[in-house]
Amino acid sequence: MLSKAPPAGVYPKIGMGLTPLRFADGKPSQADNDKINENLPMHPRNHVDLSPFNTLALPGKAAAYQKITAPEQLAAPDLAKQNRFILGGGSNLVMTGDFDGLVLHMAIPGKRLVKEDAEAVYIESGAGENWHDFVQWTLQQGWPGLENLSLIPGTVGAAPIQNIGAYGLEVGECFHSLTAWDFEKQAFFPVDRSDCRFAYRDSIFKQEGWHLNGRMAITSVIFRLPKIWTPNNRYAELSNELAARDIAAPTPQDIASAIIAIRQRKLPDPAIIPNTGSFFHNPLVDQAQADALLAKFPALPRYPQPDGRVKLAAGWLIEQAGWKGKYLGPVGMYEKQALVLINRGGATGADVQRTMAAVQADVKAKFAVDLTPEPIFL
Ligand code: EPU
Numbered sequence: 001m002l003s004k005a006p007p008a009g010v011y012p013k014i015g016m017g018l019t020p021l022r023f024a025d026g027k028p029s030q031a032d033n034d035k036i037n038e039n040l041p042m043h044p045r046n047h048v049d050l051s052p053f054n055t056l057a058l059p060g061k062a063a064a065y066q067k068i069t070a071p072e073q074l075a076a077p078d079l080a081k082q083n084r085f086i087l088g089g090g091s092n093l094v095m096t097g098d099f100d101g102l103v104l105h106m107a108i109p110g111k112r113l114v115k116e117d118a119e120a121v122y123i124e125s126g127a128g129e130n131w132h133d134f135v136q137w138t139l140q141q142g143w144p145g146l147e148n149l150s151l152i153p154g155t156v157g158a159a160p161i162q163n164i165g166a167y168g169l170e171v172g173e174c175f176h177s178l179t180a181w182d183f184e185k186q187a188f189f190p191v192d193r194s195d196c197r198f199a200y201r202d203s204i205f206k207q208e209g210w211h212l213n214g215r216m217a218i219t220s221v222i223f224r225l226p227k228i229w230t231p232n233n234r235y236a237e238l239s240n241e242l243a244a245r246d247i248a249a250p251t252p253q254d255i256a257s258a259i260i261a262i263r264q265r266k267l268p269d270p271a272i273i274p275n276t277g278s279f280f281h282n283p284l285v286d287q288a289q290a291d292a293l294l295a296k297f298p299a300l301p302r303y304p305q306p307d308g309r310v311k312l313a314a315g316w317l318i319e320q321a322g323w324k325g326k327y328l329g330p331v332g333m334y335e336k337q338a339l340v341l342i343n344r345g346g347a348t349g350a351d352v353q354r355t356m357a358a359v360q361a362d363v364k365a366k367f368a369v370d371l372t373p374e375p376i377f378l
Helices: 028-039 071-075 131-140 236-244 252-266 287-296 314-320 349-367
Strands: 045-049 061-068 084-087 099-106 111-116 120-126 175-182 187-192 216-226 275-278 302-304 310-312 331-333 340-343
Touching (some): 061 071, 071 175, 131 252, 310 314, 331 349
Parallel strands (some): 084 099
Antiparallel strands (some): 111 120, 120 216, 175 187, 302 310, 331 340
16 A cells, blocks of 8 residues: 555645635634644744643643644655654644654645546545634535534544544545655555545554554545535434424535534533543443343443444443543543543643543443543553
8 A cells, every 4th residue: 555656636746736725614722723833833843832732731742843834844854763743633632741752743734626526526635724624614615525524623634543423424434535644665655545444433544553653644635525415414413403493404504503503512612621522432342241231221322333233322331420520630521421521720641541540440340341542642
């Protein structure tokens, strides 16, 4: 895969022709992030505090820090020699202390129509674009398909890494390909959808550990959005919201608005209450364990998977274990959604790890289920 040359006609000359455009829609958390990005110098700096760049607002300094606004910057030979961490929006990150290496903060802008065929449009975005702004821009251009993923924090470049998903859609379903820089081979390489091994909150990037070891940096992503659009409103909470709004035949914008409203009701805005969204994966258990749990806890929410396993709702398990709205010092589980770990102010990575371990222990004791954290630890 790494040796493949970019197919002519689909991939642009890397970094060229992308127009930096912004379509603000008044979402403060993301606007803040963008402002920070725009004000930062592009040359490397030392001992940079990363607390403004992680949505849990945890302290931690990078020994070296550089903002990347064009793919070509990644080819500087000295970057390849250093211990690296590739940072996007910092919305899936727990800082556990200082980082003794180089943080490359991905801020490559640009979004555009790459090509169009009878069935679909192909839209490319620079890795540093804000995800939510990008989704709203596609809707404004008349290219629906990503609306169910409205208001997810973070950047476009990070979206495929954990295959972000919400309200019945995972980004892998609309993903076409991406371009990344390989620091070892000193070359850009394309990654097709079939290479990505997308699964629930998972991809080749996580499976190979590239998101942790700085082996490669995603510079741009292409999405394939079918021209024939049908609403994806099977998720019960979404269909209920549309019904409450008296919308029988939703437009893509109706779906985006409904999802924005649902998320704003139960998920804290990281600009106001620092958090990383869902803190744990929804656990997958085998059928026998699900049956045993159901016998003991008849209200247990469960979602049978195609492979025979059963997905459980971590938020429900955490609430039943008594952790909804409960804190250990400055870190606890949010009162409106028990799956969201929040920093009430002044927390460190150690505080996060203490609360995480306590929640895991209590859920394990009550349900014999292991909870795996969703964010990565630096
Ligand atoms: N629940 C509770 N108590 C809670 C929270 C949830 O009992 O405090 C129950 C709900 O009543 C429901 C079930 O748990 O029966 C599932 O809850 P919900 O629909 O809110 O979704 P979730 O499983 O908690 C997942 C994703 C979210 C995504 C939503 C909507 C994961 C780890 N989380 O949450 O993704 O927005 O579904 O699709 O898969 C994220 O990854 O950061 C994220 C927010």
